[in-house]
Amino acid sequence: MYKILKNEKISPNSYLMEVVAPEAIRNALPGQFVIVMGKEDSERIPLTIYDYDTNKGILSLIYQVIGASTEELSTLTDEIFAVVGPLGKPNEICANPNEFKGKRIIYVAGGVGIAPVYPQVKYLKSKGFDIDIIYGSREKDLLLIRDKAEDVARKVFYTTDDGSFGEQGFVTTVLEREIHNYDICVAIGPVIMMKNVADVTRKYNMKTIVSMNPLMVDGSGMCGACRCEIEGKPKFACIDGPEFDGHQVNYELAMKRMNIYKEEEKEKWEQMKKSLGKH
Amino acid sequence: MGTNEEVPWKALGGVIMNEERVKMKAQDPNVRNKNFEEVELGFTKEEALKEASRCLHCKIPKCVEGCPVNIMIPEFIAALKEDDVKKAYDVISETSSLPAICGRVCPQEKQCESKCVRGLKGEAVAIGSLERYVADEAIKNNFTTIIKVPKNKVTVAIVGSGPAGLTCAGDLAKAGFEVTIFEVLHKAGGVLTYGIPEFRLPKSIVENQVKSLKKLGVRIRTNIPVGNAITLDNLQQEFDAVFVGTGAGLPKFMGIEGEDADGVFSANEILTRINLMGGFREDAKTPIKHAKKAYVIGGGNVAMDAVRCLKRLGVDAHIMYRRGEDELPARQMEVHHAKEEGVQFDLLQNPVRILVDEQNNVTGMEVVNMELTEPGEDGRRSVREVEGSNHVVECDMVVMALGTGPNHEALKGSNIVLTEKNLIQVDENGTKTSLDNVYAGGDAVTGAATVILAMEAGKKAAKEIIERFKTV
Numbered sequence: 001m002y003k004i005l006k007n008e009k010i011s012p013n014s015y016l017m018e019v020v021a022p023e024a025i026r027n028a029l030p031g032q033f034v035i036v037m038g039k040e041d042s043e044r045i046p047l048t049i050y051d052y053d054t055n056k057g058i059l060s061l062i063y064q065v066i067g068a069s070t071e072e073l074s075t076l077t078d079e080i081f082a083v084v085g086p087l088g089k090p091n092e093i094c095a096n097p098n099e100f101k102g103k104r105i106i107y108v109a110g111g112v113g114i115a116p117v118y119p120q121v122k123y124l125k126s127k128g129f130d131i132d133i134i135y136g137s138r139e140k141d142l143l144l145i146r147d148k149a150e151d152v153a154r155k156v157f158y159t160t161d162d163g164s165f166g167e168q169g170f171v172t173t174v175l176e177r178e179i180h181n182y183d184i185c186v187a188i189g190p191v192i193m194m195k196n197v198a199d200v201t202r203k204y205n206m207k208t209i210v211s212m213n214p215l216m217v218d219g220s221g222m223c224g225a226c227r228c229e230i231e232g233k234p235k236f237a238c239i240d241g242p243e244f245d246g247h248q249v250n251y252e253l254a255m256k257r258m259n260i261y262k263e264e265e266k267e268k269w270e271q272m273k274k275s276l277g278k279h
Numbered sequence: 280m281g282t283n284e285e286v287p288w289k290a291l292g293g294v295i296m297n298e299e300r301v302k303m304k305a306q307d308p309n310v311r312n313k314n315f316e317e318v319e320l321g322f323t324k325e326e327a328l329k330e331a332s333r334c335l336h337c338k339i340p341k342c343v344e345g346c347p348v349n350i351m352i353p354e355f356i357a358a359l360k361e362d363d364v365k366k367a368y369d370v371i372s373e374t375s376s377l378p379a380i381c382g383r384v385c386p387q388e389k390q391c392e393s394k395c396v397r398g399l400k401g402e403a404v405a406i407g408s409l410e411r412y413v414a415d416e417a418i419k420n421n422f423t424t425i426i427k428v429p430k431n432k433v434t435v436a437i438v439g440s441g442p443a444g445l446t447c448a449g450d451l452a453k454a455g456f457e458v459t460i461f462e463v464l465h466k467a468g469g470v471l472t473y474g475i476p477e478f479r480l481p482k483s484i485v486e487n488q489v490k491s492l493k494k495l496g497v498r499i500r501t502n503i504p505v506g507n508a509i510t511l512d513n514l515q516q517e518f519d520a521v522f523v524g525t526g527a528g529l530p531k532f533m534g535i536e537g538e539d540a541d542g543v544f545s546a547n548e549i550l551t552r553i554n555l556m557g558g559f560r561e562d563a564k565t566p567i568k569h570a571k572k573a574y575v576i577g578g579g580n581v582a583m584d585a586v587r588c589l590k591r592l593g594v595d596a597h598i599m600y601r602r603g604e605d606e607l608p609a610r611q612m613e614v615h616h617a618k619e620e621g622v623q624f625d626l627l628q629n630p631v632r633i634l635v636d637e638q639n640n641v642t643g644m645e646v647v648n649m650e651l652t653e654p655g656e657d658g659r660r661s662v663r664e665v666e667g668s669n670h671v672v673e674c675d676m677v678v679m680a681l682g683t684g685p686n687h688e689a690l691k692g693s694n695i696v697l698t699e700k701n702l703i704q705v706d707e708n709g710t711k712t713s714l715d716n717v718y719a720g721g722d723a724v725t726g727a728a729t730v731i732l733a734m735e736a737g738k739k740a741a742k743e744i745i746e747r748f749k750t751v
Contacts, residue, residue, distance in 0.1 A: 256541060
């Protein structure tokens with residue numbers, strides 16, 4: 001059991017959770033993720049690390065309620081059954097900042113993708129990088145932790161599909177316009193956004209890193225549920241990733257594989273709503 | 280359902296002996312293929328005593344040689360004959376930490392029972408079934424074997440809580456060592472927990488065996504990914520010795536077209552969802568993909584476990600194996616049980632391509648027939664494709680049970696030496712790695728093998744560690 005310090009709604013569909021999990025973050029670097037289980041019989045849910053305070057042993061997570069398991073997570077108040085981490089490989093730039101000295105880096109975040117982008121930018125700032133972020137979502141209310149992002153970035157370009165905040169349009173609109181100012185792009189968000197970003201940067205032959213978020217069970221290389229096609233070969237996002245060369249990912253396949261349990265998950269959610277209604 | 284018929288008894292050399300081996304009762308195949316309860320029901324006291332009476336108590340017991348952990352088989356059976364189950368349990372406990380598990384999943388027919396003298400003319404004594412009886416009675420009656428060894432203050436870290444790690448931990452704790460096990464999953468047991476299904480090894484049994492290790496003072500720390508949260512180097516510095524028993528958990532795929540379809544899974548994924556996450560239960564929170572007809576590709580024990588799980592979930596479940604019946608690597612018993620339960624065996628066939636619709640769902644497989652060649656110089660028959668035999672079979676799920684490779688995530692950042700086959704290199708005694716005071720054993724050293732061989736390796740490493748830290 002791990003103590004929950006905070007579990008609060010920060011947007012119409014997202015929550016911020018703070019847990020005491022010193023071991024999961026002691027050796028963590030940005031880009032890595034954790035797996036959490038709400039209760040003993042819960043599903044294992046992979047979540048990217050949003051923030052962490054190694055001295056206090058506090059891990060912060062931002063998650064979106066998208067099904068029965070994340071719904072259950074949002075109801076927890078005191079304790080969470082399991083927090084496993086850090087898992088996966090750290091972001092390549094954060095792991096070797098010296099190799100990237102002098103490079104101009106643009107981060108592109110979509111929706112809840114700002115959560116894993118934030119610790120990377122924060123970390124790289126501490127290593128002397130000046131980093132800009134392009135952050136987009138459907139509408140203003142779905143833009144998260146704006147103040148935090150502005151704290152660590154040199155500049156944040158906002159876009160919304162409906163124009164309710166920042167520029168109206170997509171992150172790729174801003175990226176196309178600003179791309180000549182940068183050498184490297186890191187994109188984290190919905191698969192379709194990462195695909196569109198990679199399509200833009202490919203034209204300019206710009207190094208691009210994306211973070212995949214496929215289905216997972218154990219998160220330690222055992223089940224192969226998270227396999228992605230990278231350069232035509234299967235790779236496990238949990239141990240070979242989650243970050244990959246954005247120009248080598250088969251995004252169409254990744255999108256299809258997100259739907260493997262769509263029907264079953266819907267049933268589980270119905271089942272859960274019913275049982276909640278009973279009590 | 281086969282009941283035990285009246286067994287003929289006769290006097291032989293002053294000992295009353297029945298000739299026929301007592302068969303363990305099992306759930307009816309047509310009932311059990313719809314539930315996840317244990318297939319074999321275990322011996323009753325009468326059955327156990329009757330079977331125990333068949334042991335000849337050989338002066339030089341070959342069965343003991345056949346046991347990887349050298350359980351003193353005639354001694355425990357003798358105690359059983361005297362109806363002293365507690366003593367029988369104490370005898371087994373001297374060499375084995377996990378008898379309730381061994382009694383169920385060891386391939387006894389290839390080990391102790393294959394050496395039994397009674398087997399020369401008739402049937403071997405059912406040693407495995409007797410071991411299980413003793414262990415189950417011990418659990419039922421809460422037997423504990425009292426260990427009087429004082430703590431020696433030597434600390435040992437064990438990476439992985441599978442059969443190798445648990446056995447090593449048990450032996451070290453019994454010798455007074457302070458043992459801490461690190462496990463990445465949320466439950467201890469490794470393959471015993473995530474891999475072997477409930478109907479073959481109830482999880483309550485594994486939990487019980489883990490609990491008895493805790494009673495010996497073993498600490499188990501779950502949710503810790505060694506290699507990330509803490510490195511092997513850290514462990515080497517913080518503990519006097521380290522044992523690495525990380526197993527062979529990395530699933531293999533065939534590399535054929537269509538393998539990334541939504542209905543293609545590794546056997547590990549299916550088994551983990553079902554066993555570790557309890558996915559077979561109606562109210563489970565972890566889903567299992569619905570399927571009408573599934574092919575499990577492979578012929579080993581893992582393939583049998585996966586196919587029998589799917590059968591129980593109401594799937595038309597098939598094994599597809601590229602060799603023939605005689606070449607199936609699974610335990611005979613598992614094949615027999617699978618057939619009884621209605622699993623179909625499509626032998627001498629191999630998929631060459633998985634057929635997929637526009638939504639990436641599996642619709643079938645293109646399959647080629649195989650034939651066995653004449654035995655080569657090594658006496659082994661290989662297989663080749665039958666030209667022009669390609670045909671299509673329909674299905675909506677394909678499960679790859681092609682064996683597993685070592686998963687060295689836990690070794691990240693260390694300089695430990697690996698072999699050409701990507702396994703952990705050990706010395707001629709088979710346990711010491713290239714790093715000081717770091718030992719290894721089980722599938723991570725040998726490649727995928729059996730539970731009992733992993734236990735043997737854990738035992739051997741414990742012995743070396745005890746030897747190494749013996750105070751003079």
